[in-house]
Amino acid sequence: MPGSDSALRVILYGQARSEGQGSAGDAARYEIQRRRLECAPRAWDLLSIALSVVTADLAALRDQSPDGWTREIELDIAVADAPFWAGQARPLAEALAFLTTDRWTLRFHEGGVQTAQPRDPVRPPEDCVVLLSGGLDSLVGAIDLAAAGRRPFAISQTVRGDADKQVDFAARIGGGLGHLQLNHNASSPGAQESSQRARSLIFIAFGVLAATALQRYHDGDRVPLYVCENGFIAVNPPLTGGRLGSLSTRTAHPEFLGRLQRVLDAADLRVGIANPYGAKTKGEMLRECADQTLLKAEAVRSTSCGRFQRFNYRQCGRCVPCQVRRAAFLAWGGIPDTTDYVYEPLGRNDADHSSFDDVRSVAIALAAARADGIETWLGHALASPLIGDRAALLAMLKRGMAELHTLHEAYGVT
Structure with missing residues (x-):
């Protein structure tokens, strides 16, 4: 200011x-x-x-x-x-x-950067862009695109603890994907805010930038930009009143992606943001992945935890993304979940396990959805006019809650 x-x-x-x-x-x-x-x-x-x-x-x-x-x-x-x-x-x-x-x-x-165009530009031949984070959903998304005959250009936001995974995943998918790793390297003096709710914008901006570099874009075509996220986490309905608003990430929420798409269209940037898994649970993504052999080999290496760096690059096992991940492995049944979780036995009744806030929040949400019905529990979570097929999302959320219920039942969370 x-x-x-x-x-x-x-x-x-x-x-x-x-x-x-x-x-x-x-x-x-x-x-x-x-x-x-x-x-x-x-x-x-x-x-x-x-x-x-x-x-x-x-x-x-x-x-x-x-x-x-x-x-x-x-x-x-x-x-x-x-x-x-x-x-x-x-x-x-x-x-x-x-x-x-x-x-x-x-x-x-005025006065912003006007980067000089290269004398001998490289225009990658890929036909789409996929964000490859090192997470399980983006891994499935890239595998499915390659299996469907697409040629995705994989774009990664380099994050400590995931950079090597991103390189390995890109090398193993589809015989090797074109891959670009970028880092925003944002820094500010003094104390820094830990919530970082805006960080997803930079990842998408990297994807848009890369999409405009493709030969397909320079030929005048529209380039798809795939942001692959299971529908439950994308919508991320507030589990309880205490998790309203900013306490839940909105990275791939259809309203945010829809608002951003309108800006891209106004800018005449021929890039179309799409989440192919908006109506799928994480378990369904794993079960339906087109290359089960590759997924079984790499799934456990992927990262889902919201506190990965905080726990010295181990997944906590108890945050909401970890619970969704663990529920998905159970629903998949493809391989045992051998992820090295810091807090593995969710049913243990202490402050670190079943009494931990996120575990308790999921348990409360499951009870509320059973008692009052899922639509009452959801409240206004699907009220946005930018949400198209509300019925499909509602059905997906029911299935996602069922996956979480199976996880809690398996671990005796009460």
Whole structure:
């Protein structure tokens, strides 16, 4: 916020020049240029916006806001096409508000990066882009695309603990996928906010940027960008009243993806975001994966845990994503789940296991859905006008709850 005491100056695509500055994107731009990829100017602008957002998300501490959570964040962002983006300030702010439950104000200015196009550009021949995180869902998605005869260009956001998995997965799928690993390298001085609800925007922005580099895009075609996430986690209905709003991730929620798609369309970026598994549970994704041999060999190596780094790169076994993962392995029956969980026996009645907040929240949600019916329990979770087939999502959520019930029953969670 220029002129205010709380203003933070962030250097995009460069290094901070003083202790009081933040920075982001230098390594990503270097890698794009090193690979000689020719990307659309507005895709670069979108990346500049995403880098600014993720850095602000790190720098603005939630516990310093009036309610201890909701922040008011103002951003002044330099882009190459400020008049266009000024017209998208409100749609972007609304998408960010849904993603993070903060209040965003975006202002755009001239002078943004205008990356020189390579003299001898490389235009990858792949026909689509898939986000490959090192997680189980993205692994299944990439396997299925390759098995269906698609040629996906795999884009990864490098995360400590998952970088090697991303490389290995890309090498083993479909005889070897084209693969690009990028890192936002966002940093800000002082304490950093741990919730990072906006981090998914940067991953998608990397995917959009890469999609505009493909030969197919330069030929004038529309390029699919696959964000593969099971429907239960994508919708991520609040399990209890205490998990409302920002306590649940909204990375692949159909409303967020729909809002972002509208911005891409307005920008004339011919990239279509799709989640092929929006009406599938995680267990169904595993059972229906097109290459069961490869999946059985790699599934246990994948990461699902929301606290992976916090537990020294081990999966906790008790957070909601871990419970969904464990329930999916039971529903799959493909191989035993030999993941090295920190907290394996969920039914143990202590603060670390069945009494842990996320385990208890799932148990409460299962009881509420049984007692009141799933639609009453869901409340307004499927009320968005951007949700198309509500009946299919409702049926999927019922099946997802059934998978979690089987997990809790198997471990004697009470």
